[in-house]
Amino acid sequence: MRLDDLDLKPEDYAPKPPAGQRLKIGIVGCGAIANSAHLPAYRDFGYEVVACMDVDPQAVESTRDRWGIPRGSTSLATLLDDPEVxxxxxxxxxxxxxxxxxxxxxxxKPILSQKPLAMDWASAREIVGSVEQAGVPLMINQQARWAPAHRAIKVLIDRGVCGALYSVAHVRRSWQDHPDRWWRRLKDFNVVDHGVHYIDLARYFTGRTPDAVSCATALVPGQHSVSPLCHSLLMHFDNGDLLCTEHFNNIVSSPAAHSDTWYLDGAEGSIVGTPQWVEASRKEEPDRRVRFPIEGRWFPDAFGGSMAEMMTAVTEGREPLTSGRDNLNSIKTAFAAVRSSEENRTVRLSEFD
Ligand SMILES: NC(=O)c1ccc[n+]([C@@H]2O[C@H](COP(=O)([O-])OP(=O)(O)OC[C@H]3O[C@@H](n4cnc5c(N)ncnc54)[C@H](O)[C@@H]3O)[C@@H](O)[C@H]2O)c1
Known part of the structure; x- marks a missing residue:
């Protein structure tokens, strides 16, 4: 393979609406993420949202008005009885x-559920088991997999840029120590709620789930959040041929210092990826690297992609890529990381079987 042959184009990685049938959508929960990401993406992708529901009548009305949704209710039964949903x-x-x-x-009705699947292992298992028993498709909205930059990295991996991956490292520097947002009070927010995206992406890029993890955290004096917003996570693989690391510092006070970079190394070459560009290099062209600017953004574009996967999987009668069953592996890794940081030891994922 020559670097010039890669020729990565937006159509190679951009999330797209389903090629087949489009299902009509009913939204349950009309809060911040529904209004700031789900609904803008669905408008851009041409999806039909026929009903919305929330226990807060104001949230229902404002969401209906803003997005022109035909029906709204504070009753879940009403939304579920709607034959169009x-x-x-x-x-x-x-x-x-x-x-x-x-x-x-x-x-x-098939369910596309926001992440994280659950905040504890017993609930995660119970949810997946009971929805499976009901025979209903369940996908977890790990939509970061459809973010243009992440898809571009995956396309380059699949084209063989790296060969056998032996090292995946992600460093993210951002700030979420909001004094007045819900996540301030959520225990394990950084590792489980937000951090599950990067664990899931490591699984997506490598196609593997770690066997054990070590995790350490740092609590910043005076921070608002109840849990640490800075952690470093090491994912171990038993046969010793791969190492994944995640350093997520989500309390970097200066936005000018923020960044989000993936480094993927294999026997044949390397990929470095940010939300703005992705670079490839190969051992047989030692003095070169090619950089591809990325078109599109995680928020909201990726949300159109995850819904497309849901619709396609349901129409084809197959399991969605990030099904509830698959997602048990990502959430289990997050719970193992929390246990590791609390007990100051390496934790095997088999502790959660
Ligand atoms: N990248 C992402 O995928 C991403 C980003 C942000 C948030 N999230 C996830 O989305 C979820 C919601 O986050 P948010 O920021 O939108 O929260 P939010 O508090 O803004 O919205 C939640 C909404 O749910 C409604 N609600 C509560 N109980 C309900 C019930 N029984 N039936 C129907 N509606 C009910 C509330 O009234 C509220 O409008 C969280 O799990 C969060 O982790 C995901």
Whole structure:
């Protein structure tokens, strides 16, 4: 392979609407993420949202008005009884999901649920088991996999740029120590709620789930959040041929110092990726690297891509890429990381079987 042959174009990585049938969407939970990411993406992708529901009537009305959704309700039963709703887009918090999932599953409607799957292992297993038992498709909205830069990295991996991957490292520097947002009070927010995206991406890029993890955290004096917003996570693989590291410092006070970079190294070459560009280099062209500017953004574009995968999987009768069953591996890695940081030891994922 020559670097010049790679010729990566936006159509190679941009999230796209489904080639086949488009299902009509009913949204449950009309909060920040539904309004700032789901609905803008669905408008851009031409998806039809036929109903929305929230326990807060103001959230229902403002969301209906803003996005021109035909029907809105504060009753989940009303949304589920709506014969036009073909897929339920669940955008409530993990703490609320056990209250609503049994009713949605009993209605037999396919579910695209926001991440994180759950905030504890017993709930995660219970959710996946009970929805599977009801025979209803469940996908977890790990939409970072459809973010243009992440898709571009995956396309380059699949084209063989790296050969056998032996090292994957991600460094993210950002700031989320908001004194007045819900996540300030959420235990393990950084590792489990936000950090599960990067664990899931490491699994996506490598096609593998770690066997054990070590994780350490740092609490900044005076921070607002109840849990550390800075952690370093080491993912171990038993046969010793791969190492993944995640350094997520989410309390970097100066926006000018923020960054988000993936480094992927294999026996044949390397990929470096940021949200703005992706670079490839190869051992047989030692003095060169090629850089591809990335078109499109994670927010909101990726949300159109994850919904496209949901619709395609349901139409084709197959398991979605980030099904509930698959996602148990990502969330289990996050829970193992929390246990590792709390008990100051390496934790095997088999502790969660
Ligand atoms: N990149 C991402 O995928 C991403 C980004 C942000 C948030 N999230 C996730 O999305 C979820 C929601 O986050 P948010 O920021 O939108 O929160 P939010 O608090 O802004 O919205 C949650 C909404 O759920 C509603 N609600 C509560 N109980 C309900 C019930 N029983 N039935 C229907 N609606 C109910 C609330 O009234 C509120 O409008 C969280 O799990 C969060 O982790 C994901």
């Amino acid at each position: 073909e897929v339920v887009d669940l955008a409530v918090h993990a703490s609320v999901r056990p209250d609503v999932l049994p009713e949605i599953a009993a209605a037999g």
